[in-house]
Amino acid sequence: LSSVTIPSGVTFISNYLFMDSRALTGLTISSAVTGIGISSFANCYAITSIDIPDSVTSIGNSAFNGCSSLTAVTIPSNVTYLDDYAFQHCSGLTSVAIPDSVTSMGRQAFGWCGGLTSVTIGSGVTSIGKEAFRGCICIVSITIPNGVVSIGGGCFAYCRFLESFFGINKYI
Numbered sequence: 001l002s003s004v005t006i007p008s009g010v011t012f013i014s015n016y017l018f019m020d021s022r023a024l025t026g027l028t029i030s031s032a033v034t035g036i037g038i039s040s041f042a043n044c045y046a047i048t049s050i051d052i053p054d055s056v057t058s059i060g061n062s063a064f065n066g067c068s069s070l071t072a073v074t075i076p077s078n079v080t081y082l083d084d085y086a087f088q089h090c091s092g093l094t095s096v097a098i099p100d101s102v103t104s105m106g107r108q109a110f111g112w113c114g115g116l117t118s119v120t121i122g123s124g125v126t127s128i129g130k131e132a133f134r135g136c137i138c139i140v141s142i143t144i145p146n147g148v149v150s151i152g153g154g155c156f157a158y159c160r161f162l163e164s165f166f167g168i169n170k171y172i
Helices: none
Strands: 003-006 026-029 049-051 072-074 095-098 118-121 141-143 164-166
Touching: 026 049, 118 141
Parallel strands: 003 026, 049 072, 095 118, 141 164
Antiparallel strands: none
């Protein structure tokens, strides 16, 4: 299986549906899809980019965990929560923009994304989960929105090049 098109009749991508489909390179998700289940695309090592349609409101636990060739992802503006481990071990990701609609990021949402250098966190985020960016060794700086009231322990553990936080003075 190297290419998948999710047809317009599908509204939810089931848990574990394409997990470990290591040859999967092409992925088209229809605009009828509103949710991506637990580990739906986990360990799909060959996927390089994902265009998640605006219709999606939820990205499940470990949905794209281990997609190590993933270099680009667009998180739609209707997503309100990034579940635990959603993009963990996506070591090919270099930048990510978390839209203003997201209010909460789960545990290790981007943990161990070693290639991640640029992170934009939307103004709607109020809670950043434990170890959300753990092991993102290439992040140099990050801006935390003023509305953030909770940052989980170890959020930036092993981010050895992180030189500056903007907007985080109230947490130090």
